[in-house]
Amino acid sequence: MKLTIDETRCKGCNLCTKVCPYKIFVEGKKPNLRGIVVPDLDRPERCANCRLQRLYGRTLCGVCQLTCPDQAIHWEDEQPYEPMKVAIEY
Amino acid sequence: MTFEDWFRVDRLPHIYCAGCGNGTVINCTLAAVDEMGWNKKETVFVSGIGCSSRAPGYIMTDSLHTTHGRALAFATGVKLANPALNIVVFTGDGDLAAIGGNHFIHACRRNIDITVVCMNNQIYGMTGGQGSPTTPIGCLSTTTPYGSAEPAFDLCELAIAAGANYVARWTSYHVKEFERAVKAGLETPGFSFIEALVQCPTYFGRRNKFKEVTDQVEYLKTHAILRAKRDRLIEKGERIPDDMFIIGELARRNRPAMGVKL
Numbered sequence: 001m002k003l004t005i006d007e008t009r010c011k012g013c014n015l016c017t018k019v020c021p022y023k024i025f026v027e028g029k030k031p032n033l034r035g036i037v038v039p040d041l042d043r044p045e046r047c048a049n050c051r052l053q054r055l056y057g058r059t060l061c062g063v064c065q066l067t068c069p070d071q072a073i074h075w076e077d078e079q080p081y082e083p084m085k086v087a088i089e090y
Numbered sequence: 091m092t093f094e095d096w097f098r099v100d101r102l103p104h105i106y107c108a109g110c111g112n113g114t115v116i117n118c119t120l121a122a123v124d125e126m127g128w129n130k131k132e133t134v135f136v137s138g139i140g141c142s143s144r145a146p147g148y149i150m151t152d153s154l155h156t157t158h159g160r161a162l163a164f165a166t167g168v169k170l171a172n173p174a175l176n177i178v179v180f181t182g183d184g185d186l187a188a189i190g191g192n193h194f195i196h197a198c199r200r201n202i203d204i205t206v207v208c209m210n211n212q213i214y215g216m217t218g219g220q221g222s223p224t225t226p227i228g229c230l231s232t233t234t235p236y237g238s239a240e241p242a243f244d245l246c247e248l249a250i251a252a253g254a255n256y257v258a259r260w261t262s263y264h265v266k267e268f269e270r271a272v273k274a275g276l277e278t279p280g281f282s283f284i285e286a287l288v289q290c291p292t293y294f295g296r297r298n299k300f301k302e303v304t305d306q307v308e309y310l311k312t313h314a315i316l317r318a319k320r321d322r323l324i325e326k327g328e329r330i331p332d333d334m335f336i337i338g339e340l341a342r343r344n345r346p347a348m349g350v351k352l
Binding site: 008009011012013014015017018019059063065066067068069070071072074 | 092097106110113114118121262263266291302307
């Protein structure tokens with residue numbers, strides 16, 4: 001699973017930076033096309049929910065998703081990791 | 091199924107200001123409703139007028155957006171007309187405490203089987219920041235420019251005195267606890283009242299020295315005291331600061347209820 005912020009819904013209140021126990025959300029630097037400073041993700045692979053949601057079959061922490069007043073935080077399905085394929089030319 | 095399936099996605103993003111706590115309360119309430127496993131066709135959300143009362147408009151179920159303060163009166167009608175329906179009422183402090191106070195105490199007295207979620211932002215947000223019955227002493231608002239001089243209303247104490255079956259108070263910082271409290275309220279037969287203190291960055295926070303949204307959430311976090319801890323401190327004879335407010339489950343009892351599904 002992959003943690004994502006929906007930029008069409010986020011209003012830049014930075015509440016997620018306060019509640020995340022891993023401090024994955026950090027305050028953004030640049031405004032996006034709508035003029036809203038969306039938080040950045042600092043190494044989102046640390047998120048317990050991303051790693052273990054499937055294994056346990058339930059949402060483990062999910063505080064950011066519950067707290068986000070604009071319903072902008074989601075977990076998306078991700079393709080399984082594939083080692084980089086290198087084409088060797090002779 | 092998660093709580094996100096209950097949203098009316100075509101209406102999102104909602105019109106609440108950036109950082110408004112009402113969105114958080116809607117998330118937690120829907121998560122609790124989702125855990126109950128209720129059907130969308132058998133759940134009705136009722137609301138009055140105000141910022142908080144826009145909430146049912148973003149939820150994919152039948153809903154009633156009623157006149158100011160009369161949400162509980164309409165909810166009573168819905169429940170008694172069809173006791174098989176599950177009723178959740180979203181209401182604000184101006185809606186419930188000021189104009190609808192009369193309906194509130196009588197709904198508690200009758201102990202109707204509904205769940206009331208009150209988003210208490212301590213101000214009238216939608217009409218421009220006027221002082222409400224729950225504005226704490228000394229807080230600035232449009233109608234109290236030198237600080238509110240009147241004592242604030244304690245809605246939970248009122249509900250307990252009037253006879254509600256389940257009463258709890260949490261804040262928009264304590265999301266998990268609030269979700270659990272709403273679930274307990276939904277499970278309890280009879281009137282359940284859950285108050286959530288929420289931040290209002292645009293009208294309350296800006297006038298009361300909370301520059302950022304997170305400042306006000308930090309205030310809610312640090313000034314909340316659990317009821318058990320308050321009792322312990324009183325036992326020890328220590329003084330509790332005046333600006334602290336009590337959170338936690340405040341009442342759970344089993345008075346005869348009205349309109350319970352058979």
